[in-house]
Amino acid sequence: MLYRENGQFKTSYEADQQIFPILQDRIGIGLLLAFAIVGVPLLADEYLFRAILIPFLILALAAIGLNILVGYCGQISLGTGAFMAVGAYAAYNFLVRIDGMPMIAAILLGGVCATVVGVLFGIPSLRIKGLYLAVATLAAQFFCDWAFLRIKWFTNDSASGSVSVSNLSFLGVAIDTPVEKYLFCLGVVIVFALIAKNLVRSHIGREWMAIRDMDVAAAVIGIRPVYAKLTAFAVSSFMVGVAGALWGFIHLGAWEPAAFSIDRSFQLLFMIIIGGLGSIMGSFFGAAFIVVLPIFLNQALPALGSLFGLEISTALVSHTEFMIFGALIVFFLIVEPHGLARLWSIGKEKMRLWPFPH
Amino acid sequence: MKFTTLALCATLAAAAAGSAFAQAKEQFFPVLSYRSGAYAPNGIPFANGYVDYLKLTNARGGINGVKVIWEECETGYATDRGVECYERLKGKNGGATVFHTLSTGITFALTEKVPTDKIPLITAGYGRSESTDGMVFKWNFPLTGTYWDAADIILQHIAKKEGGWDKLRGKKIAHIFHDSPYGKEPIPLLQERQKMHGFDLTLIPVTHPGVEQKAAWLQIRQLRPDYVLLWGWGVMNSTALKEAVATGYPREKMYGVWWAGAEPDVKDVGDGAKGYNALTLQHGAEPNSAIVKEVLDKVHAKGQGTGPKEEVGEVLYMRGLKAAMLSVEGVRRAQERYGKGKVMTGEQARWGYENLALDQKKLDALGFAGVLRPISTSCADHRGDVWARIHTWDGKKWNFSSDWYQSDQTIIKPMIKSAADKYAAEKKLARRDVSDCQT
Numbered sequence: 001m002l003y004r005e006n007g008q009f010k011t012s013y014e015a016d017q018q019i020f021p022i023l024q025d026r027i028g029i030g031l032l033l034a035f036a037i038v039g040v041p042l043l044a045d046e047y048l049f050r051a052i053l054i055p056f057l058i059l060a061l062a063a064i065g066l067n068i069l070v071g072y073c074g075q076i077s078l079g080t081g082a083f084m085a086v087g088a089y090a091a092y093n094f095l096v097r098i099d100g101m102p103m104i105a106a107i108l109l110g111g112v113c114a115t116v117v118g119v120l121f122g123i124p125s126l127r128i129k130g131l132y133l134a135v136a137t138l139a140a141q142f143f144c145d146w147a148f149l150r151i152k153w154f155t156n157d158s159a160s161g162s163v164s165v166s167n168l169s170f171l172g173v174a175i176d177t178p179v180e181k182y183l184f185c186l187g188v189v190i191v192f193a194l195i196a197k198n199l200v201r202s203h204i205g206r207e208w209m210a211i212r213d214m215d216v217a218a219a220v221i222g223i224r225p226v227y228a229k230l231t232a233f234a235v236s237s238f239m240v241g242v243a244g245a246l247w248g249f250i251h252l253g254a255w256e257p258a259a260f261s262i263d264r265s266f267q268l269l270f271m272i273i274i275g276g277l278g279s280i281m282g283s284f285f286g287a288a289f290i291v292v293l294p295i296f297l298n299q300a301l302p303a304l305g306s307l308f309g310l311e312i313s314t315a316l317v318s319h320t321e322f323m324i325f326g327a328l329i330v331f332f333l334i335v336e337p338h339g340l341a342r343l344w345s346i347g348k349e350k351m352r353l354w355p356f357p358h
Numbered sequence: 359m360k361f362t363t364l365a366l367c368a369t370l371a372a373a374a375a376g377s378a379f380a381q382a383k384e385q386f387f388p389v390l391s392y393r394s395g396a397y398a399p400n401g402i403p404f405a406n407g408y409v410d411y412l413k414l415t416n417a418r419g420g421i422n423g424v425k426v427i428w429e430e431c432e433t434g435y436a437t438d439r440g441v442e443c444y445e446r447l448k449g450k451n452g453g454a455t456v457f458h459t460l461s462t463g464i465t466f467a468l469t470e471k472v473p474t475d476k477i478p479l480i481t482a483g484y485g486r487s488e489s490t491d492g493m494v495f496k497w498n499f500p501l502t503g504t505y506w507d508a509a510d511i512i513l514q515h516i517a518k519k520e521g522g523w524d525k526l527r528g529k530k531i532a533h534i535f536h537d538s539p540y541g542k543e544p545i546p547l548l549q550e551r552q553k554m555h556g557f558d559l560t561l562i563p564v565t566h567p568g569v570e571q572k573a574a575w576l577q578i579r580q581l582r583p584d585y586v587l588l589w590g591w592g593v594m595n596s597t598a599l600k601e602a603v604a605t606g607y608p609r610e611k612m613y614g615v616w617w618a619g620a621e622p623d624v625k626d627v628g629d630g631a632k633g634y635n636a637l638t639l640q641h642g643a644e645p646n647s648a649i650v651k652e653v654l655d656k657v658h659a660k661g662q663g664t665g666p667k668e669e670v671g672e673v674l675y676m677r678g679l680k681a682a683m684l685s686v687e688g689v690r691r692a693q694e695r696y697g698k699g700k701v702m703t704g705e706q707a708r709w710g711y712e713n714l715a716l717d718q719k720k721l722d723a724l725g726f727a728g729v730l731r732p733i734s735t736s737c738a739d740h741r742g743d744v745w746a747r748i749h750t751w752d753g754k755k756w757n758f759s760s761d762w763y764q765s766d767q768t769i770i771k772p773m774i775k776s777a778a779d780k781y782a783a784e785k786k787l788a789r790r791d792v793s794d795c796q797t
Contacts (some may be wrong), residue, residue, distance in 0.1 A: 046445070046449065047446055047449065050441075055438070055442075149537055159545060159546045159777065160462070160466070160543050161539055162466040164466065164784075164785075166470055166785050176474065251438075251441075252437065252467050253471060254466040254467045254469065254470050255437065256437070256463055256539055258436075258463060258566060259437055259438065261566075295442060314391060314431065315393030315394050315398070315402075315432070318394040318432040318434065319394060
């Protein structure tokens with residue numbers, strides 16, 4: 001009854017075209033943002049920040065990037081890990097090789113490098129489609145793995161191939177504590193989520209969706225496939241690259257190519273499939289599901305076992321974690337093939353009709 | 359978004375439930391282990407040894423009366439999970455005493471985190487070689503040996519077999535390594551030695567997890583190296599040995615690092631691995647040592663053993679015991695300074711690890727007679743003396759096949775210094791002042 005748009009009349013185009021046309025949505029998002037910015041830093045402890053919230057935010061950003069490419073433009077990519085790696089290593093090189101380089105500039109330049117690499121590996125998408133494209137982007141993954149393992153220049157000649165950063169700061173403010181790191185990531189994610197949301201609502205987003213739904217028809221009505229596909233690759237890789245740089249700089253601190261392995265690419269793809277293809281909100285759902293659930297299971301199972309007086313070994317916990325996690329993925333995909341975001345919007349529809357939903 | 363908050367609340371609740379047991383008078387040892395994944399065959403015996411020694415410590419009456427408690431967290435050898443485990447355990451039960459990562463990748467990530475959390479990080483026989491320099495790496499302790507030492511000792515042994523360093527000129531040595539920081543660590547030393555003695559060094563990387571090595575061994579078949587160094591872990595080791603059998607490369611010419619010389623590596627290969635050599639980190643398999651008997655007697659006989667009884671005393675089990683012994687003895691040493699029978703913080707324990715003074719008498723009393731040699735550390739040297747032998751698999755068990763070696767510090771010391779200085783410069787860290795050694 002509360003969630004109803006009756007009586008909310010739109011008298012201007014602006015009002016009609018805003019991101020959240022319903023007043024209740026705007027209030028809800030506003031409250032959520034206020035809670036994330038003010039409430040969470042007051043409530044959460046260090047573990048929650050470092051182990052859950054920061055990885056969640058960064059991977060959500062990467063998922064948004066991938067969602068633009070896969071969900072909106074319909075180009076399946078398995079090279080996400082590679083583009084993250086490019087972002088991370090490029091940002092690292094900008095930071096250590098150029099004296100006085102501000103961190104945020106290094107991260108954004110890392111994104112720019114990822115864009116270049118992304119567009120380069122996106123070129124085959126002009127000729128090949130679907131699963132074949134996935135295989136082509138897989139090449140990006142293997143190539144980048146190889147490059148960052150073998151070419152010493154990228155790792156500043158570090159003997160072990162592992163690189164690390166420290167003394168991070170943003171506009172002169174040091175980013176050391178978990179709260180600062182969290183707020184920094186949150187800021188970046190909010191900005192990029194807003195950009196992404198607006199992009200997909202603009203003409204360029206419509207071009208992407210037209211290409212996704214039927215590229216021949218899109219070309220017939222005057223959309224240039226080259227332009228549409230490559231911009232999707234560019235925007236997507238930029239965000240993924242920035243996420244990669246954040247993952248290295250803020251979350252890990254020190255990393256090796258294994259941090260951006262093929263597993264990461266699959267993980268991100270699962271995120272958007274479970275969260276919802278073609279939905280910005282879905283990227284957040286998917287990231288939460290993939291990041292939080294394994295950790296939650298890992299901690300809840302021993303606690304559950306001790307309730308029944310059983311001592312569960314860590315090996316059993318991790319095996320059970322895999323099984324339950326896999327089963328849940330299958331369950332969600334059967335119940336709602338369009339992802340968690342679809343469940344969310346069905347829920348909203350029902351709320352509008354409440355108390356007489358059909 | 360509701361889903362997110364819900365999940366967060368649930369996790370919060372779980373975290374809160376976990377930390378409700380904080381008690382005084384208990385020394386908390388977090389255990390980062392991996393009992394699943396590609397590296398489990400080697401991770402399990404190490405974790406069993408580590409936990410068994412902690413159990414034994416309690417059976418012996420704790421550390422001067424302070425009971426030890428521990429909690430395991432599964433990392434699966436993955437860096438991000440390792441970081442999550444570290445964050446989960448570091449503040450529990452009054453704070454973690456010390457972390458062992460048993461993974462070079464996790465070590466690199468935690469090296470950046472431990473100084474702010476003030477928790478020491480022991481990497482006994484692995485980790486970053488330059489962290490030997492305690493004046494730069496205040497919180498890292500690569501006790502008893504690093505990969506540079508390991509590579510140096512294997513080359514010493516080869517040189518001795520050939521009849522002198524000058525005989526190595528023109529010899530072909532292949533380094534087959536796990537393509538990660540772990541396998542890459544020894545390369546600078548190998549290259550340094552290559553410059554000095556003029557042997558041919560071929561680097562052959564094997565990608566994680568190491569089950570696909572056909573290409574590497576094809577290279578070996580073409581190259582016919584005089585010696586092969588094996589820097590593998592987990593399934594990579596047994597796969598390498600099987601490939602060596604298939605290629606017909608003599609196992610006698612293969613030398614593994616101390617992480618590639620345990621029972622899980624050779625057992626599957628059985629007779630095929632006969633003659634294969636590996637370095638030992640002082641001890642080999644020690645089923646007859648006093649400490650093993652005591653573990654069997656006080657832990658396993660009471661039905662509290664962590665793993666199968668038959669594996670007690672195997673190479674990696676012993677390494678777990680040893681790692682736990684170093685953790686516990688560091689705390690005991692710290693208690694001498696900060697108060698006997700008190701719970702030590704990570705910061706206080708760090709002093710203990712920096713001032714370890716385990717002479718032979720103390721080691722014998724702990725049951726490590728014939729297993730370990732004296733270990734002492736200082737502010738500048740966070741590693742202590744490196745002693746190692748070669749042991750050889752005879753198809754059923756490991757037998758020592760060489761004398762004791764020590765790594766050549768005239769080569770390694772300058773390398774450590776320059777690598778540590780490079781790290782300090784990159785991080786804009788100042789070397790610790792001598793006055794800092796007293797804290």
